[in-house]
Amino acid sequence: MKEANLNQIILQNILQYTDIGIHVIDKARKTIIYNEAMGTLEGLAMHQVVGKDLLDTFPSLNENTSTLIRVLSIKKPILDKVQIYINFKGQKITSLNSTIPLIWKDQIVGALEIAKDITYLNRLSNKLMDLQQELKNNNYNVSKGEIKHYTFNDIIGISKNIKEAIKVAMRAKDSPSSVLIYGETGTGKELFAQSIHYEGIRRKGPFIAQNCAAIPETLLEGILFGTEKGGFTGAVQREGIFEQANGGTLLLDEINSMSYGLQAKLLRVLQEGYVRRIGGVQDIPIDVRIIATTNEEPLESIKNGNLRKDLYYRLNVVYIRIPPLRERKEDIPILSNYFIEKYNPLLGKNILGIEEEVLDCFYKYSWGGNVRELENTIESAMNYAINNRTYLTKEDFISFEHIIKDSNILKSNVVEIDKPLSDYLDEIEKQIIETSLKIHNYNITQTAKKLGMRRQTLQYKMKKYILGAK
Ligand SMILES: Nc1ncnc2c1ncn2[C@@H]1O[C@H](COP(=O)(O)OP(=O)(O)OP(=O)(O)O)[C@@H](O)[C@H]1O
Numbered sequence: 001m002k003e004a005n006l007n008q009i010i011l012q013n014i015l016q017y018t019d020i021g022i023h024v025i026d027k028a029r030k031t032i033i034y035n036e037a038m039g040t041l042e043g044l045a046m047h048q049v050v051g052k053d054l055l056d057t058f059p060s061l062n063e064n065t066s067t068l069i070r071v072l073s074i075k076k077p078i079l080d081k082v083q084i085y086i087n088f089k090g091q092k093i094t095s096l097n098s099t100i101p102l103i104w105k106d107q108i109v110g111a112l113e114i115a116k117d118i119t120y121l122n123r124l125s126n127k128l129m130d131l132q133q134e135l136k137n138n139n140y141n142v143s144k145g146e147i148k149h150y151t152f153n154d155i156i157g158i159s160k161n162i163k164e165a166i167k168v169a170m171r172a173k174d175s176p177s178s179v180l181i182y183g184e185t186g187t188g189k190e191l192f193a194q195s196i197h198y199e200g201i202r203r204k205g206p207f208i209a210q211n212c213a214a215i216p217e218t219l220l221e222g223i224l225f226g227t228e229k230g231g232f233t234g235a236v237q238r239e240g241i242f243e244q245a246n247g248g249t250l251l252l253d254e255i256n257s258m259s260y261g262l263q264a265k266l267l268r269v270l271q272e273g274y275v276r277r278i279g280g281v282q283d284i285p286i287d288v289r290i291i292a293t294t295n296e297e298p299l300e301s302i303k304n305g306n307l308r309k310d311l312y313y314r315l316n317v318v319y320i321r322i323p324p325l326r327e328r329k330e331d332i333p334i335l336s337n338y339f340i341e342k343y344n345p346l347l348g349k350n351i352l353g354i355e356e357e358v359l360d361c362f363y364k365y366s367w368g369g370n371v372r373e374l375e376n377t378i379e380s381a382m383n384y385a386i387n388n389r390t391y392l393t394k395e396d397f398i399s400f401e402h403i404i405k406d407s408n409i410l411k412s413n414v415v416e417i418d419k420p421l422s423d424y425l426d427e428i429e430k431q432i433i434e435t436s437l438k439i440h441n442y443n444i445t446q447t448a449k450k451l452g453m454r455r456q457t458l459q460y461k462m463k464k465y466i467l468g469a470k
């Protein structure tokens with residue numbers, strides 16, 4: 001088969017089976033590619049679009065409102081634009097679109113639009129905001145015990161490192177200054193943020209947490225600052241969480257995932273002390289304390305272009321670094337016992353502790369998922385433990401052989417050499433990749449970057465070692 005034919009078949013299959021809408025026009029604005037997913041989004045059949053002039057197919061568009069036509073003239077991509085429209089079938093659709101100029105030998109030859117249906121995401125974010133509003137209106141009282149919130153008493157640890165972090169947090173609890181918390185996944189960032197709020201002078205005010213990752217910029221902007229009728233969502237008038245958190249604390253989780261543009265808008269709000277809803281004209285004064293968290297070292301984030309320097313200076317008034325568990329192994333026994341006590345009544349067990357041998361492995365293990373991983377490990381072992389068991393033994397940790405095994409591999413002076421070196425190296429490689437994947441929430445690009453390998457190589461190794469998000 002000729003290569004050109006093969007490429008043709010591959011392209012056809014990609015276009016047919018992807019759930020991303022694809023629309024390509026040539027420079028005369030005639031549609032040359034329009035796939036089924038795009039048809040589903042826009043409520044049109046392929047034959048109604050292919051071969052036709054774009055403005056004939058979409059008479060409501062013009063040269064200014066059609067992104068495809070605009071890209072033909074500006075010759076630059078328009079990326080990640082949220083579009084909300086009623087399609088030809090009358091359905092309200094929210095899509096995330098990128099439009100890219102097609103350039104061949106310095107000449108524009110056409111434009112490509114790719115669109116992802118994020119209607120469900122928009123619906124979810126609206127629902128979330130409604131729920132938050134409802135919580136607030138009903139004067140939902142957290143102190144009545146309807147919801148568990150954390151205080152400093154819940155932060156367990158005796159190591160110098162963790163005590164130092166707690167000291168800084170306690171000193172900052174009554175101040176209005178912003179706080180930046182850095183810690184790997186599972187180190188207790190949320191625990192610290194809640195403790196600062198619920199033990200500080202704002203404890204009677206609301207505490208609202210918002211994750212900044214995984215939500216497209218325009219939706220997040222609406223969630224943060226609110227929307228007015230006729231704003232980009234075409235949606236109802238709604239307060240943003242800045243307004244909802246007024247008088248209290250707003251936790252912005254994973255600030256390093258927020259887009260650069262939105263970081264600039266956030267900075268403006270923090271500096272000026274008021275917000276303006278999207279599509280609104282009124283400046284609404286706000287009094288909100290910000291706690292931001294990041295799982296990447298802040299200076300590294302700035303270097304990688306994930307965090308604006310000016311926003312960093314604004315947030316970093318109080319800086320708390322929560323050390324990873326491997327840097328405070330002396331906390332492992334006390335944390336383990338704390339979790340045993342926590343799960344005893346929930347699981348109907350009466351366990352008193354962990355056998356020395358297991359603790360020994362715990363000390364040697366690297367705990368990529370930090371305290372959360374330790375908690376899950378203990379909870380799981382307690383489920384396996386037979387009923388009259390008083391101390392957790394190695395057998396109870398059956399789904400965690402890797403902890404037992406990894407801790408052995410790393411004790412190279414004690415290992416009896418009973419297999420080829422390559423097998424040991426494979427095991428170590430597997431452990432490092434697995435840990436790094438956990439730290440980066442199974443994000444392939446970030447993990448590959450950190451490990452200095454290509455994405456394809458990482459994917460190959462994940463297959464080889466059967467690693468993937470659990
Ligand atoms: N020092 C600690 N003492 C007791 N429990 C802890 C401690 N640190 C963390 N935990 C527990 O570990 C789990 C993870 O904590 P938390 O959600 O605060 O981590 P995080 O840093 O926000 O993680 P992520 O980056 O994944 O959001 C929670 O169940 C929390 O209660």
Ligand SMILES: [Mg+2]
Pocket residue numbers: 189190253
């Ligand atoms: Mg968290």
